[in-house]
Amino acid sequence: MNYIILVVFLGGALLTFFAGKINNVLQDILFLASILVPASLFFAYVHAGNIFNLTLGGIHLSLGINAMSWLFALIVLGLGSMAAFYSVSFMKGKERRGYFYFNFILTIMAMTGILMSRDLVSFFIFWEIMTWSSYLMTVYNGKDVQTVGIKYFVFSAIGAYAMLMAIVVIHSINGSFMIEDLVRSFPEMPVNMQILIPVLLLTGFGVKAAIMPLHVWAPGAYSNAPMAYTSIFSGALSKMGIYGMVIVMVSLLSYVPEGYWFREVIAWMGGITAVIGTLWAIKQDDAKKLLAYSSIAQLGYIIVGIGIGTPLAMMAGLFLAVVHALFKGTLFLAVGAIERQTGTSNFREVTGLIRKMPWTFVASLISIISLAGIPPMGGFVGKWMLYESLLTSNHYLLVIVIFFSSTAAFLYCYKFLFGFFLGQEEKEWANVKEAPVLMVVPMLILSFFSFLLGTYPGIILKPIDAGMQYLGYGITQNHLWQTSVIFNTWGNQVVLQPLLYSIIAIFLFFLIFLTIKSFKQTRYVTTKDISSSGEVPKEHENLTFSVDFMQPFMRAVEPVMRRQIDKYYTGLANGLEALFDFMRKIYTGNGQTYAIYVIVFVVILLLFKDILF
Amino acid sequence: MVGTPVLFIVIPLLAAFLIPLLGMLWKELVRIVPGLVLAYMLVLSVNLLNHVLIYGPIVEVIAGWRPPLGINLVFSAFSGFLVTLVVFMGLLIWVYSYRFKRNVDFEPAKKYFLLLMMLITGSVGIILTGDIFNMFVFIEITGISGYALTAFYTGRDSAEASFKYLMLGSIASTFLLLAIMIIYSQVGTLNMADIASKMHTIKPVYKIISFIFFITAIGIEAEIFPLNGWAPDAYTEAPGPVGAAFAGIVVKASVYAIVRYVYTIFDLSGAYDFLILIGLITLIMAETAAIRQERLKRMLAYSSIGQMGLVMVAFGMGTEEGVFAALFMILNHAIIKSLLFFSGSYLVYNSKHKYIKEVNGMSKYLPITSLLFALGAFAIVGLPPFAGFWSKLSMLTAAADSNMLFIIALVLIVSVVELVYYLRVVNRIYFFNKEEKTEPKKPTFNALIVMITLGALILVIGFYPDAITGILHKASADLMDKGQYIHDVLSLNK
């Protein structure tokens, strides 16, 4: 069954691609079918037991699923299906539909393949398919392909090649590509290999997870891809990096003494990533860029959780991974809907959409609250567990760093909601309609789950627990969670259900109070009817405050923002290109020079013959 | 047995000489005959290869003089595989260029096909021969037809490029002759197997000096840095299919020659490391030069050189895995680089300077060609699930097994550079708007067939590498077994 799913994906991708030549509706149907059919096959028939073996090119490949990858498959296929529904509506009347659908399905296939891989070669193959299909989506708009697209692919390639190097090194030691064999033999490896292999693998996974010095591709790539895709790009694809990191951090590094330093370094890198991502997100004026940086920051939290590696921290990291897929997926979809309806995603241009696109607003609101980690949404549970795990594992400063980042996150959360939905309602956007049903419903479903997980985290903590047991956390971590209660290792608890009821009760009470109190004399006035020194704003006057929105804060953190890691990379790239240009000049185009090279070559060989041979 | 290896030399050579005569009978014969000959040779080589894989190598003795006195041809798994590859590429090049210069008169076509046949003869000869002086002859044949083909367009630039090639080629010949002289003076034989068996008797100084001369001479043909000055010019100025022929045929033959010298004839332990060193330098220099090129074919040429450097590194590991990887890379490189040359030359067909920027937005006019170019680009940088991935994986695995971590890192870093310049072109094809006024040229039917065949091969090997790994394993085992080679050749004496 394992390989049938992949084949169905692949066949579906090709069929969808060519169906576009016949009929658009057929193409849409085929597209949905080729996501949903394998997804349902997956959940119906794939269990931890069934393994499919194959020998290709003399290499033993093996596909199968385990409790940990099942959890991630849930993210990939769940979010993938939602984004697929959304895409059908999103892509209506756009160019290159076949291209989009093809790469979309291929990415989902590759991610499923990664999760199924039990050996490193098929892991790498699917990893690279994922990379180039996502690259093709990054350049879908044809915008900045030579800068953003190349940057993405170069970083992905650096990561992938680091991983490839690790894979061949592992093979040279083990004589086997199987992940099980790696896990089994890792503790016995020589110390330099115990350091080299995790470093290389973590570089590979870190690129996709946008960990700090390797994150520079993310803002451009996330914002350039079509939003229907970016939601899985950020929601699911980046989780593949997390998945890999989980395996490395837990299955390999928890058994060797060097693991401690790896854990600390990775956790700190995650923390710094979170801070940098947040600060840059605050600065952005484009919603896509903002969410992209925010994704980097959120992935930073997840990495912190995985880096710390205590049961509670791991649980927090994985829970945050699930919740991040839910809320960031929704937010990117919401931006896509707004961009489709208005034609722009810039906060400076769009304002006051709340009455035009109420459902998009509701979905965004729930997701933003979840993102900010405010109860009673799912994000809170993840953040809570993360803080508690940091506290209980004595990471005094890291918890401050994370807290700073997560507090500063409120700034961009507010900016996102304010920029699009609030502020003055403009005549320019008076005719904007709510996005089509097929786009709104997936967003609402996803945001409903972020809400649900805020009160009943047990729904998802159960598979997480199962996955952690598979990874070797031993017995179930039942002392840390119940369906609606979360504990820390000191025994302190948060009982979510009564808290939710209290919140709802208070909210309803005051909502009713505000509504019925002097009901008849309460009236709605337009946003033009504001108290601005007695002035009546003209139709064309937009009083919304959207330029330099967080300027005071930016001024306060300006010393940090002055250093951009991107600049160093650009400098490095330019320097290299200049060097290459210089080296290119060795080929002068002059025959005599070439002849001299030949003579010099011979002379040098003759001179150094004793050394060389 | 359907045929003997000698037919590989005789038939194309004969065809080459007959082409002008046949052209007098019916002009179309000039185009048809090479195809028939190549097709026959392909059938022959496949059959022979099948036979060889089962029954062991065939050693053909020419004119009854047994080795070590006479010239012999060795069709083993290793050389047979390369011959098959060369002939196959030749056939594809023929199909591709069947309508080549159709609209012009018949003279250029005659010359073209004649020279092409000579080129193939020479290359096949280099691979098959078991005699170093005979190899020199074939190298000369290949070289001369190569010079002529480079100057095919009779323009100023092509003349210059051809002259450069000629000049370096002549230096190569000189050094090769010198090397042969040294060897002959020391062991008194020209037969490779015989030399190999007597190699331990030569004084190290002579051995090394002759090796250096060999390497220099063949290195020029095999495009080793810094001896490859001619290559970019020649690739750029020669017609599109000839570029593919250089990349797919000539270079392969030359690499074969180097490998044969290193693995079989000489017993220098440092030679392997030297191959790695020189391969790495070539790789780095070529790839870094490629990233800054402005012309498409020049870029492809540098990329080709770089790939050959990589092959050299793989050979330099001196393990069976390394040879396997190298052969795999040779195969992939032949397929993919030809595809790139074929499709690339259509992308810049009507432009004067063949600048890379002139491919901007070509995907709208030449969708299939563009797609195939993109496929080739993805494949050559080693992205799965395309053909290039498996060879890269096997190369790296071999390197890791030889504990060459530094080399792995270096190769992978250079791969990133390679990735960048290929992606830049692909991006231009797909995502830029067409600026230049040049009219895009639709590929001919033959050209399309060839390109699609190559594309399909890339996918087939990519999804099912087992299709050829069996042959490659046998071929690499064959190369590694030096004693068997000597035995096979010299046993004919008894």
Added chain:
Amino acid sequence: MNELWFDIMGAIVTVIVAFVVGITYMGLSRKITARVQNRKGPPFYQNFIDALKLASKTSAIHHGFMQHVGPAFMMITSIMSVLIIPVLRGNAWFVNLNFHGDLIFILYIMVFGPLGMALGAGQTGNPNSAIGVTRGLSQMVGFEIPWVMALVALMMQYHTTSIVDLMNVQIQSGMWLMFSSPFAFIAAVMAMLGMFRYSPFDIVGAPQELASGPMSENGGKYLFTLMSSGSIFAFAKLTLYVDLFMGGAGNLVELVIKTFALYLIPMLYGVTSPRYRTEQSIRWFWGWPTFFGFLAIIYAVVF
């Protein structure tokens, strides 16, 4: 069922107490400010009258749903925090949700309301509101750092995140945390200056600059709800400080004394200070208060 009613009644009592105490403190602060400025000042119950007046306003306008529910969001924060923070030690009426949430929950629920309120302010379309919100959020990033550092120091030192446990620690040891963790107390008090938004940190409301900022479009019942919520919230925050650093309170009188003593700090500091600019305020919090926060953590680690 009886238990549920008892819980609800207890909650209502708690909220009423919080409202009364909080609003009285606000009135007292006006009185004290006036006395400092050599004025007679309004009566201490002036804020009651104001609230009553606002409640008795007959008309109200809103610019949309978010503005309409904004005050309700604000109320969630205030009431939830007053329900979760232990008001009195061991008094059944005031237990409420004390054992259902912990410090981290408090930290986050405290943001819920302001964010909802900020959304309401955003929907008015008044630029002053949005500017006020951005200032408020920026300042929050400023003062949360020392505040969280202080809390982390406490939590690290006593290995608990529960406020009840921290309170019990003080009872058992007989020593208030403000003495046993002095640096944490200093950092927390400095953060409190920002939390109460008196001068020099009153950059959010800033009536002379921003026309009361986020609240500039709220009148009548909306302003009344916000005002009541503000007083409950102020009480909740003070109680939290008392619980954490002064060993909680056994009865209401003790609570009032302790909270009022704490309340005087930001108020008196505010009376004598002009207003900061936003970035000055943020940097102030990242200066000495954060330094004391570090000291607190080091202290917690060492001892």
Added chain:
Amino acid sequence: MINDKNSQKIVDFISNWARKHSIWVLGYGTGCGAIEIPPTMTSRYDAERLGIRGAATPRQADVLLITGYLTTKTLKRVIRVYEQMQDPKYVVGFGSCTINGGMYYDSYNTINVLDKYLPVDVYINGCMPRPEAVLSGFGKLQQLIGEGKANGATKYKENLEWYRANQKKVIPNWVMPEYNW
């Protein structure tokens, strides 16, 4: 229960008491009279002891204090501000200018009688009125509120057309949102 007359009376009494003792003033400092507001509010006279304090925006204010003459230009803004205030609301005319134009009575662009455009509840006489006069004016206003007689807003609503006609007479380009109660 609310509709019950007696309880309504009690509610009214309490409300009026609260309104009386909590007067949030939006000072519209159009003319020179604004200079008298600071002494009124600060320590010498300390209006806050009577529950009088400044309001930042019209949404929060109870009293619109018009300090001095109004030009036709500022009248428009004043009307706008007045209409944005929440019920119940009062207007205090401050200084002679609001009564009869004061020393600018013959200027081409000032309003002579404010009452024709906005319903003034209390006038404070003087040019300028001293803080004592201001406090006394507010005392009068408090008295009126307490008795429930400060019903300028009701008057304005009832006679909206008349007020509008007057307003439109002096304000040439009338682009303002409708006042709809």
